[in-house]
Amino acid sequence: MEGFITVLTSWSEETVAALVLLYILLKAFKTVIHTAGRRPPGPPAWPVIGHYQYLKSGLPHHSLTKIAEQYGPIVWLQLGAVGAVIVSSSDMAREILKTQDHIFASRPAGIIGDTLFAKGQDLLFSPLNDNFRLARKIFTTELLSQQRVDSFKGLRRELVLKTMRTALEEGHANRYLNLSDLLHDQSMSLSTRMLYRMDGHAQNKELIEIIRDLSSTGFLVKEEYFPLLKLLDLSGQLKKLKKLSERYFDLMDSIIDNRLKETTKSKSNTEEDFLDVLLAKSNISRVQIKVLLLDIILAGGETIPDTIVWAMTELLRHPNVMERLQNELDDVIGKERLVEESDLKKLEYLQAVVKETLRLHPVGVLGVPHVSIEATKVAGYDIPASTRVMVNFYAIGRDPKVWENPLKFDPSRFLNSPIDVKGQQFEVLPFSSGRRKCPGMHLALVSVSYTLAQLIHACTVSLPEGFTHLDLDLEEKFGMSVAKKNPLNLLIQKRLPSDVYGRTELNVSGQ
Numbered sequence: 001m002e003g004f005i006t007v008l009t010s011w012s013e014e015t016v017a018a019l020v021l022l023y024i025l026l027k028a029f030k031t032v033i034h035t036a037g038r039r040p041p042g043p044p045a046w047p048v049i050g051h052y053q054y055l056k057s058g059l060p061h062h063s064l065t066k067i068a069e070q071y072g073p074i075v076w077l078q079l080g081a082v083g084a085v086i087v088s089s090s091d092m093a094r095e096i097l098k099t100q101d102h103i104f105a106s107r108p109a110g111i112i113g114d115t116l117f118a119k120g121q122d123l124l125f126s127p128l129n130d131n132f133r134l135a136r137k138i139f140t141t142e143l144l145s146q147q148r149v150d151s152f153k154g155l156r157r158e159l160v161l162k163t164m165r166t167a168l169e170e171g172h173a174n175r176y177l178n179l180s181d182l183l184h185d186q187s188m189s190l191s192t193r194m195l196y197r198m199d200g201h202a203q204n205k206e207l208i209e210i211i212r213d214l215s216s217t218g219f220l221v222k223e224e225y226f227p228l229l230k231l232l233d234l235s236g237q238l239k240k241l242k243k244l245s246e247r248y249f250d251l252m253d254s255i256i257d258n259r260l261k262e263t264t265k266s267k268s269n270t271e272e273d274f275l276d277v278l279l280a281k282s283n284i285s286r287v288q289i290k291v292l293l294l295d296i297i298l299a300g301g302e303t304i305p306d307t308i309v310w311a312m313t314e315l316l317r318h319p320n321v322m323e324r325l326q327n328e329l330d331d332v333i334g335k336e337r338l339v340e341e342s343d344l345k346k347l348e349y350l351q352a353v354v355k356e357t358l359r360l361h362p363v364g365v366l367g368v369p370h371v372s373i374e375a376t377k378v379a380g381y382d383i384p385a386s387t388r389v390m391v392n393f394y395a396i397g398r399d400p401k402v403w404e405n406p407l408k409f410d411p412s413r414f415l416n417s418p419i420d421v422k423g424q425q426f427e428v429l430p431f432s433s434g435r436r437k438c439p440g441m442h443l444a445l446v447s448v449s450y451t452l453a454q455l456i457h458a459c460t461v462s463l464p465e466g467f468t469h470l471d472l473d474l475e476e477k478f479g480m481s482v483a484k485k486n487p488l489n490l491l492i493q494k495r496l497p498s499d500v501y502g503r504t505e506l507n508v509s510g511q
């Protein structure tokens, strides 16, 4: 009852009136939300809102994990007018993402996909259709293929060293800095340089503002679950999203126009970026180009820095793990040079640290909703067509039936273990699996591992005075990427002999 009242009191009178009207209409016309059949279990539902309060809670992946503990690994929720299934175990995830991938690999139509992504003409929000097949092929074989990701190795090195230079300069002046801010700047530069070679340009600043506004608007739009609210748009959310979308489309139009002029004047581009690749294709429209680029900015921009911040937080909370990682780096790299990306495959403990971070902190905690394209059965339960499906990756990585001491940060569990995070095994699925598996996985793993290795090998990282590792919290902030809520302020200083920095771009002024 409390949850129901909290939800209602947080909405305006008009919203409540609209909901009541919707309820009366549904009753009057005997709208059948549940078709006959044996549904998965679930908690009792409230009239009108159903189980929507579980999504509305600050951290939905936590409330959904609690429901799974009570009702089992497959649960039915009525989210306003939308029927949904939440799965929270590796067996159920295998069923959805592998065995019945052909039925569950589509995306539901929704407000974000419609408004920002031109009715799902991108990849992230595309239903299972020809657009999906084309976009997926472009992402996996061209934009984010291993070869393309490797071609940006020099760019990643340049940006990581730039980040470290800023950090060391601040550290030299005894100033603490917010690690998340620093890494988000690095990640945005990486995205925009890969996308269209621009960094620090005025248009780039405009893009950063748009993305910031988009993230703060949030991706759980309640109007999506209550059609009448969508019609009325009392909260103004839809209008706001439309405005942001127009700003983004205008900005990209000017970038594309400039590029077209540039390439007709001279074809002397040295390094092919994503915009070049997409413009060279005759089978995609300008709108598709814009929404595909937005996918990369939104899906990649925050997930990488947020994961590095989680890894650093866990390392600082576990000094023994930090020491073991530093020892590995010193043994394999030595203290006379910096880490290079080509060293990563030799750094087994580093890889285990990254996997363990992704097990406990899979930043895409609930992934992106899937939808069933036809009626089917899962674990003996009837799942109607058009059911929204969410996989709780957060719960799966912490499942006590699978993981011993699941809440302990212990990278050694991944040493000499056949379990990886790449979606082949279902015990841990930070990148999901199947047709919708994250196509940015290779870029993400190499970027996270390389940045983390540089920071731990070349820097000493200290907490503010008076803080110990016991003071570090793991509070989360929900969003498209689940980030650490409280800032991680650090003093970052040199760890290696001075001449190592002097021989690289890390020659910090005044040191």
Ligand code: HEM
Residues within 6 Å of the ligand: 123, 124, 125, 126, 136, 139, 144, 295, 296, 299, 300, 301, 303, 304, 307, 362, 363, 364, 366, 367, 368, 369, 393, 430, 431, 432, 433, 435, 436, 437, 438, 439, 440, 441, 443, 444
């Ligand atoms: C640590 C970093 C990352 C994590 C944990 C992550 C996780 C995920 C997850 C869970 C999904 C949903 C899969 C599903 O629907 O079943 C996803 C989809 C996606 N990710 Fe990532 N991701 C990361 C980084 C990236 C990066 C760097 C990019 C691009 C540069 C990217 C691009 C995408 C795209 C385009 C999709 C949609 C795929 C589709 O719908 O077919 N991701 N990611």
